[in-house]
Amino acid sequence: MERIKVNRRNFDIAATLECGQVFRYRREGNGYFVCSLGRRAFLYYDGDDVAIESDDAEYFANYFDLAADYGAIEKTLSAFPELRSAVEYGKGIRILRQDLFEATMSFIVSANNNIARIKGIIERLCDRYGTDKGGYRAFPTPTELARATVDELKEIGLGYRAEYIYESCRDFARVEEELRHADAPRAHEILLTMKGVGPKVADCIVLFGLHLTRSYPVDTWIFKASSTPQLDTPAKVRDYYLDRYGEYAGFAQQYIFYEARSQAKKRENT
DNA sequence: AGCCAGGCCCATT
DNA sequence: AATGGGCATGGC
Numbered sequence: 001m002e003r004i005k006v007n008r009r010n011f012d013i014a015a016t017l018e019c020g021q022v023f024r025y026r027r028e029g030n031g032y033f034v035c036s037l038g039r040r041a042f043l044y045y046d047g048d049d050v051a052i053e054s055d056d057a058e059y060f061a062n063y064f065d066l067a068a069d070y071g072a073i074e075k076t077l078s079a080f081p082e083l084r085s086a087v088e089y090g091k092g093i094r095i096l097r098q099d100l101f102e103a104t105m106s107f108i109v110s111a112n113n114n115i116a117r118i119k120g121i122i123e124r125l126c127d128r129y130g131t132d133k134g135g136y137r138a139f140p141t142p143t144e145l146a147r148a149t150v151d152e153l154k155e156i157g158l159g160y161r162a163e164y165i166y167e168s169c170r171d172f173a174r175v176e177e178e179l180r181h182a183d184a185p186r187a188h189e190i191l192l193t194m195k196g197v198g199p200k201v202a203d204c205i206v207l208f209g210l211h212l213t214r215s216y217p218v219d220t221w222i223f224k225a226s227s228t229p230q231l232d233t234p235a236k237v238r239d240y241y242l243d244r245y246g247e248y249a250g251f252a253q254q255y256i257f258y259e260a261r262s263q264a265k266k267r268e269n270t
Numbered sequence: 271a272g273c274c275a276g277g278c279c280c281a282t283t
Numbered sequence: 284a285a286t287g288g289g290c291a292t293g294g295c
Contacts, residue, residue, distance in 0.1 A: 020276060021276090107276075108278095110275090110276050110277085111275095111276080111277040111278060112274090112275060112276090112277045112278075112290080112291095113275055113276080113277085113291095113292080113293095114274075114275035114276085114292095114293080114294060114295090115275080115276075116275095116293085116294060116295090117275080117292070117293060117294065118275090118276085120293090121292095154291085157291085157292065157293080158291080158292085159290080159291030159292050159293095160278090160279095160289095160290055160291050160292090161278095161291080161292095162291090164278085164279095195278090195279090196277095196278070196279090197278085198277055198278045198279085199277085199278095200276070200277060200278090201276085201277070201278080204276070217276065218276090219275090219276035219277075220274085220275070220276075220277085221275095221276070222276080233285095234277090257276070261276085272295105273294105273295090274293105274294090274295090275292100275293100275294085275295105277290105278289105278290095279288105279289090279290095280287105280288095280289095281286105281287095281288090282285105282286085282287090282288105283284100283285085283286080283287105
């Protein structure tokens, strides 16, 4: 077992994991378990630090984007008046460097779906098709997932997305290599050729699976938070903010999403 | 009970 | 290129 420690100043564990970018995490005891591909880490606060325990410290140092200076990113974003409150609210969020295949499948599942249910579906995908790592299961590889029939996928709860997963899983090899060398606009364009991937899901895959931050996923929350009489379609919101935030767009979007969704949940509980 | 969820597909225009 | 209806499932 290896342990990394980083100062907690720029790493809020709960915000990072619960901001909707990732689905394979579970709160337990004084921390969180996180799975990525076939690896698992346990995160908790230890004094002024975040401790990350795993059997592959190097992998998770990259996964949690520890080389990046999120203090500087937040400072840059805070120069935009409309972002100040969201950045303050979501301070310590980090954009994870997730696996491309896992992110692709996960965000196809996410379309017109809610996070609680997405988590359950992905967990069942892993339980059923991923290899046993002793105590947890890896996210299935494309080959493993290709063993699933459409009917089995429906049993897991995928509904009409079962066909999308079935096809895109088989289609992944066609696009993988080019995706890994593409810039954000090109990657977005390639992803749109996959079944079940539209503009929003493509942006999520670009951002979370390729870590290309010139990306601006517009879902219902973002649209509700930022549509105006001028910006009256998701495409217009996307274009406007991609231009405005440039390579910081993906970060900006994540803070806005987290704040908008958290506030809505809070209102429900009162 | 009914609305909604990190939207997309496809037919129509 | 743009628009709109239809859509499995289950959380809340």
